[in-house]
Amino acid sequence: MSKTLRTLRKSRINLFYVPALVLMLLFVAYPFAQAIHLSFTNWNGYSQTMHAVGFANYVSMLHDPNLRTAFINTLIYGFGSAFFQNVLGLLFALFLNSRFRGHSIVRTFIYLPVMISGLIMGYIIYYFVQYDGGIFNEILGWFGAAPVDFMAQRWRAVLIITAINIWQYAGISMVIYMAGLQSIPTTYYEAARIDGAGTLRCFWSITLPLITPAMATAVVMNLIGGLKLFDVIMALTGGGPGFATNSLSTYISNQYFNAQRAGYSAAVGIATFLLIVLVAGIFNHLFATRELEA
């Protein structure tokens, strides 16, 4: 058997990934290229004609106050969620890891909302934040306080949406941290105790450095999840009032299907993609260097 024939026989195994590759090329890579192409046009989303407009869409992004709102909101949704999901997730994990009777029941319930669609969760929360008859206003009423229109104001609405996202998905960080904590040998703590270390000292010097890999995973996952936030916003405000609570994701779909600015929407999409890649890349790099030091 000649050498080329042998390599050919050996690489026949590669045929196995061809279907997957073709599917991704056709329905991800090609649309991706298409989106880049459309971002340089003034296409409205349905007509047969379009004109190349160069960087006009990207330039007008700089002067779009609604986009600035969506961008700032997205950063809040992303970083706010990631920060609190990790703090809560770690606290929950430490709490449940202290092993008391029934700790697994608590874990079951904290993880439960992860099973529910963000959209439906948003609608359920509507029962709480609704102005007339909402549960929060009912509780305010018990104390004689005036009812509040929770979703009418930008910052309040953005904070409520972020809080729902944190609450719903803190369970993911929690189970990742629980796995991380369980992988730390208890002998480390025993040795530290003999050396006279207290609980806090043990946490800073043993737990925290050793769960850095778990933290890296959880932080990046939550960041990407928060920066892509779409479902909850659509359920609770649809991006409103006005454009006040849009994320980049909801703004993209708004510009494409409502404002019929498909070219502009494509440009915003490409920018969103770059933002997420940049943020994920920076954080992966930060954690990679930290792990080397630890």
Add this chain to the structure above:
Amino acid sequence: MQHRRFNPRNIWKYVLSVVLVVIYCMPLYVMLNMAFKSMTDSSSRLSPPKELFWGNFAQLFQEGSIVRALINTLVITVFTVLIEVVLGCMAAYPLARHRSRFNKLINAVMMGVMMIPPLSILVGVYSTLVSLHATSTFWGMIIVSAAFGLPMPIYFFTKFITTIPRSLDEAAQIDGCNTLQVFFHVILPQMKPAIATIVILNGVGMWNEYGYALYILQKPSMYTLTLTISQYFSSGGANNLNGAAAAACIATLPMIIMYLFLQRYFIQGTVDSAVKG
């Protein structure tokens, strides 16, 4: 495992546990509560119904769109996950066993796809589907979802196959198996736990999918659960929040029940797929 006894010093843990469980159950409690009250019941949303009112559910099933949505969602979820598992296993095998430079490049490309947030290239995907006449078709929805969902299973399966000792492949080859036979008789049987993880994670993901369904499936007869639910809550649903709650129950209960029975696998799957290998 040692037997744990009730310890009075742990009392704060039980208090905190109860608080956490209440906070985490509240929305589901309210959903169930609303679903079992009649529209005319103006009692507090926090107080339980005096008697279980099944009218909301009866009306939903009579009207029928929730049943159709259940079937549509099931069809889309099953086929998407099936494609992801079959193509994912196939793709992972050469990527794990034949580590040429070219294959490393292919691997990098697939991981790059994982970074693309589906909605950011909505315009490109939608216009591609329009030119294929695939909007408002199940296959369009399935194939787009599968394409975006594939990198994760491929990554996960590749990692998994790498942990299967190569000597098993070689032993089978000596016994006269060809590559295909090695794959089906040696590799595939061992991949059951990895496949179960992907079925669970991607299955839940598809069941709850909204972003793409909203744009691809524009015919009401093709609506999935999330789309149908949003109909109940937005258009005129605001008048019948009790009916909407019943619809939300029907949409979420299958996942919740499955989770309660198989929670170990759900949680382990999340951890396994998240922790970097």
